[in-house]
Amino acid sequence: MKLYQIALREIGRRKMRTLYTASSVAISVALLIAALMVGMAGQKDLLLTIARYGHSLTIFPATSNETSLQNFGIGTGHYIPEDSIPTIQEVYEKAIRIGWEKKGGFVLDAGAPGGVDMLQPAVFTPRLYEETTVQGKKVVIAGIRPSEEYTARFWWEVDEGSLLQKNDECMVGKVFSKVTGVKAGDVLTINEKPFRVSGVLRETDSPDDYMIFAHLGKVQEAFGKPNRVSLINVRAMCNYCPVGEAELALNTTVVGIRATSQREIAEAQHRIFKNVTSVIVGLVLLSMIIACMAVFNMVMGNIHNRLREAGLLKVAGASRGQLMRLFIYESLIIGLVGGLIGYGLGHALAVTVGPMLLSGAVIEPQWEYLPIAVGAAMIASMLATIYPAYYISRIRASEAFRAL
Amino acid sequence: MAMKVELRELNRAYRIGDQVIEAVRDVSLSIDAGEFAAIIGHSGSGKSTLLSMIGGLARPTSGTVLIEDVDIWARDDAFRSDFRNARIGFVFQFASLIPTLNAVENVALPRNFGKGGNRAQDEEEAIMLLERVGLGERLFSYPSELSGGQQRRVAIARALINSPALLLADEPTGDLDEETEAEVMELLLSSCRKTHAAFLMVTHNRAIAEGADHVFRLKGGALQ
Numbered sequence: 139m140k141l142y143q144i145a146l147r148e149i150g151r152r153k154m155r156t157l158y159t160a161s162s163v164a165i166s167v168a169l170l171i172a173a174l175m176v177g178m179a180g181q182k183d184l185l186l187t188i189a190r191y192g193h194s195l196t197i198f199p200a201t202s203n204e205t206s207l208q209n210f211g212i213g214t215g216h217y218i219p220e221d222s223i224p225t226i227q228e229v230y231e232k233a234i235r236i237g238w239e240k241k242g243g244f245v246l247d248a249g250a251p252g253g254v255d256m257l258q259p260a261v262f263t264p265r266l267y268e269e270t271t272v273q274g275k276k277v278v279i280a281g282i283r284p285s286e287e288y289t290a291r292f293w294w295e296v297d298e299g300s301l302l303q304k305n306d307e308c309m310v311g312k313v314f315s316k317v318t319g320v321k322a323g324d325v326l327t328i329n330e331k332p333f334r335v336s337g338v339l340r341e342t343d344s345p346d347d348y349m350i351f352a353h354l355g356k357v358q359e360a361f362g363k364p365n366r367v368s369l370i371n372v373r374a375m376c377n378y379c380p381v382g383e384a385e386l387a388l389n390t391t392v393v394g395i396r397a398t399s400q401r402e403i404a405e406a407q408h409r410i411f412k413n414v415t416s417v418i419v420g421l422v423l424l425s426m427i428i429a430c431m432a433v434f435n436m437v438m439g440n441i442h443n444r445l446r447e448a449g450l451l452k453v454a455g456a457s458r459g460q461l462m463r464l465f466i467y468e469s470l471i472i473g474l475v476g477g478l479i480g481y482g483l484g485h486a487l488a489v490t491v492g493p494m495l496l497s498g499a500v501i502e503p504q505w506e507y508l509p510i511a512v513g514a515a516m517i518a519s520m521l522a523t524i525y526p527a528y529y530i531s532r533i534r535a536s537e538a539f540r541a542l
Numbered sequence: 543m544a545m546k547v548e549l550r551e552l553n554r555a556y557r558i559g560d561q562v563i564e565a566v567r568d569v570s571l572s573i574d575a576g577e578f579a580a581i582i583g584h585s586g587s588g589k590s591t592l593l594s595m596i597g598g599l600a601r602p603t604s605g606t607v608l609i610e611d612v613d614i615w616a617r618d619d620a621f622r623s624d625f626r627n628a629r630i631g632f633v634f635q636f637a638s639l640i641p642t643l644n645a646v647e648n649v650a651l652p653r654n655f656g657k658g659g660n661r662a663q664d665e666e667e668a669i670m671l672l673e674r675v676g677l678g679e680r681l682f683s684y685p686s687e688l689s690g691g692q693q694r695r696v697a698i699a700r701a702l703i704n705s706p707a708l709l710l711a712d713e714p715t716g717d718l719d720e721e722t723e724a725e726v727m728e729l730l731l732s733s734c735r736k737t738h739a740a741f742l743m744v745t746h747n748r749a750i751a752e753g754a755d756h757v758f759r760l761k762g763g764a765l766q
Contacts, residue, residue, distance in 0.1 A: 139654055459620075460623075
């Protein structure tokens with residue numbers, strides 16, 4: 139019979155005590171798992187929210203050395219040639235690769251928020267802005283490339299009708315629709331060209347709500363601006379992308395443009411990621427300490443009942459190491475049971491509480507946390523048992539001998 | 543090598559508050575292989591403490607315990623554990639079985655701590671020993687299913703599993719009726735005779751002591 143089998147028998151004999159001890163571990167593990175699941179879901183949700191507020195890089199026509207907005211040339215007759223986009227794209231991608239190499243190729247694992255599954259090629263969304271009057275209201279017409287735009291602004295949805303698809307269609311912002319009463323199916327005349335309204339864009343809380351969107355080529359044609367775009371938004375499609383490197387490379391390499399990165403967004407993402415990670419690590423440590431204390435109290439409380447058994451094993455020839463191992467095996471089994479129960483409880487807790495905390499965010503099962511739960515429980519349980527096991531192994535066998 | 547237990551000026555003192563208690567004082571004695579020695583004395587006279595020191599369970603304050611010419615207290619704990627496992631058998635006064643193990647597993651228990659070991663062989667030997675002590679019908683009974691006398695027999699079988707050269711017994715018949723006491727004593731003595739093991743027993747029972755090759759009387763921790 140192996141030592142672990144003796145430990146299993148002992149566990150089997152003290153089922154209620156084992157369950158009681160394991161449940162204290164399970165509660166700590168449940169909190170840990172719930173915190174991890176809700177924390178990660180919250181982080182993902184937060185990153186998506188941040189993603190709505192801007193692009194990683196915006197490229198304007200270079201009109202002067204000043205950096206104030208009015209000098210970027212929007213609506214002031216300054217444009218970027220549309221056929222320069224492939225060159226811009228090439229410079230950008232090269233700079234990003236160099237930037238990643240400088241960072242040591244830091245990439246998060248697939249599945250993790252901001253991980254390699256989010257490292258998609260950057261999306262370039264050129265826009266041509268022109269001002270005109272539609273339905274008696276001054277409005278900005280934005281010429282866009284719909285497929286790129288939908289990839290970059292993945293949160294775009296319509297309240298009625300459908301997203302802009304056909305060449306002779308346009309899509310209106312929510313505020314414009316409210317102000318003018320324009321609905322899906324109406325036909326608008328823009329610079330003497332008819333456009334059928336495909337749909338009304340759901341409110342985005344951005345300037346898009348005030349605009350009319352049409353195909354870039356049609357807007358260029360309607361306003362006599364072939365091969366012209368007002369700006370190019372670049373969505374890096376990754377977290378911590380070295381967009382600063384790309385900004386520098388574009389400004390020093392491509393003539394006639396000025397690239398401005400929104401580094402503060404990347405930095406904010408980084409800060410949030412770091413803070414959430416710190417909080418989770420803190421919770422992990424706290425939960426492990428609580429589990430350790432619970433197991434320690436249980437084991438120490440039971441130690442006098444075990445002295446007799448320890449003494450007997452010692453006189454039968456068990457060494458201190460074997461005695462310690464026996465008690466540690468028991469703690470590992472308790473940890474295993476506690477970890478499994480804790481994972482289940484934590485999962486249930488996260489699924490129940492998570493959507494309340496994260497306003498409807500979906501909490502998905504995270505099977506990769508199962509080994510974390512079991513591992514943390516077993517380590518906590520083992521750490522808590524080291525001292526009691528050491529204490530028992532060091533008892534003078536004569537005392538146990540007398541106790542017998 | 544013929545088994546010989548030799549104690550030289552063995553002392554054991556401990557402190558309770560300011561008071562120093564001398565549990566064992568200057569005890570010197572020797573027992574040869576195959577001999578039966580009884581230690582008698584009143585409660586608190588140091589009998590169990592002496593037995594613990596001989597068995598490598600309680601460290602003497604001074605003096606030497608030589609078993610097969612090995613000074614066991616000059617060696618480390620791991621050595622003493624191995625030595626105890628391989629060379630010394632213990633039988634106690636009270637039930638000393640692991641409640642979660644059946645009779646066979648309790649008897650084979652010391653084999654778990656020794657070097658090597660083969661479960662099937664260990665169990666086979668445990669079954670033979672249990673049959674020898676008259677428990678062939680109760681091989682897989684748990685301690686709670688056995689009477690006091692039966693539990694004592696299991697403990698004796700366990701003490702004998704490693705064919706010890708020295709058998710130490712601390713009042714092994716103290717709580718048994720006369721008939722069972724006689725059976726247990728006969729079992730212990732015949733087992734020791736068979737294996738030529740030295741047998742050292744603490745007892746209050748003068749009748750048992752009278753049958754011993756040596757009788758050591760302890761009073762206040764010292765031999766009389």
